Amino acid sequence: MAEAQSLQSAASKHAMDRAFLHQLVFPALLLLVVFISGTLGFFILGGGKWRLFDCAYMTSITLTTVGYGEILEDFGTNGRFFAMILMWSGMGVALYAVSTITGFVVERKFSRILRERKMEKNIAALKNHFIVCGGGHTAVSVLRELITSKQSCVCIELKPERVEWIANQFQGHHYIQGDATEEEVLLRAGIERASGVLAVLDEDGDNLLITVQARYINPGIKIVARCHENNLAEKFYRAGANYVVNPSFIGGMRMASEMIRPHVVSFLDRMLRGNNAVRVEEVTIGEGSSWIGHSLREIDIQRRTGLIAVSLKRPEDANFTYNPSQDEVLTPQSVIVVIGSPEQVSNLRRFCAGQNEDCSVP
Helix, strand or coil, X not given: CHHHHHHHHHHHHHHHHHHHHHHHHHHHHHHHHHHHHHHHHHHHHCCCCCCHHHHHHHHHHHHCCCCCCCCCCCXXXXXXXXXXXXXXXXXXXXXXXXXXXHHHHHHHHHHXXXXXHHHHHHHHCCCCCEEEECCCXXXXXXXXXXXXXXXXXXXXXXXXXXXXXXXXXXXCCEEEECCCCCHHHHHHCCCCCCCEEXXXXXXXXXXXXXXXXXXXXXXXXXXXXXCCCHHHHHHHHHHCCCEEECHHHXXXXXXXXXXXXXXXXXXXXXXXXXXXXXXXXXXXXXXXXXXXXXXXXXXXXXXXXXXXXXXXXXXXXXXXXXXXXXXCECCCCCEEEEEXXXXXXXXXXXXXXXXXXXXXXX
């Protein structure tokens, strides 16, 4: 899969390079060849009696059709004949080059403006989406997982080349070029309507600033921040982060797990990276759900959705109940943890919210 993505990225870059070559570099080189040919032609016809600069000047006024007059002495019939050929051929090349280069610049700029306006209009219509602040390798992994899980998301990245790469990799999804630490950019991403923000920039200070601003703009938003220094984790929590992730710590735990429990790691890898897109998900029992007050046995989640509850957490409990008994009774805001496909989980969410016609308990 990684190889296919790499080939797709290389193909996209090759197409952009070809467009750049044909629409900008080739006309400019063609115009340069005509100019040099004209200058050398005049110089050769003059037999060395005309300065190279004067020949270049004569070529310039010929190509641009300015017509200041002949400045070369003893121009003669041959010189005028060459100038006539240069005028007609050079004018055609010059017009072609100028129109192509202008069209290339204007078209790309205009299309970029239209694309950005359409993107901002689509983002303005989003609700309960996720905002990924950053476009590095970790942020791309976050985006890929959110998209695989069929979650609406917006990526904010400052570097234009990374924005272009992300746009090619995740076509049809939302992104903004800008500084995620600026409040105006976060507002453009719809942070006041978002359900979560992931601060994945390279610097801890930038992620801390995003955390503070996100919590200030949207007090109810869920914030996950990356932190490289363990001693800063407490500051992130005080700033309003719900979760703080240290990549080095997780990487160390992963290496130890590979040695101690390889089959568990293999199971998780296949679940997260396999084509079947199976995920560990959590679903909350809504206030209006008809499942409230009923046991897991009465509800029979497996029959309705094909899923099995592997864990349960009530709002008043600090810990999860693993492998819950079928006699466990559901209460409002109880969280059920399951393993299944996005389609199965989506169906379970509708049941828990009371949006499915078959959600009643017999």
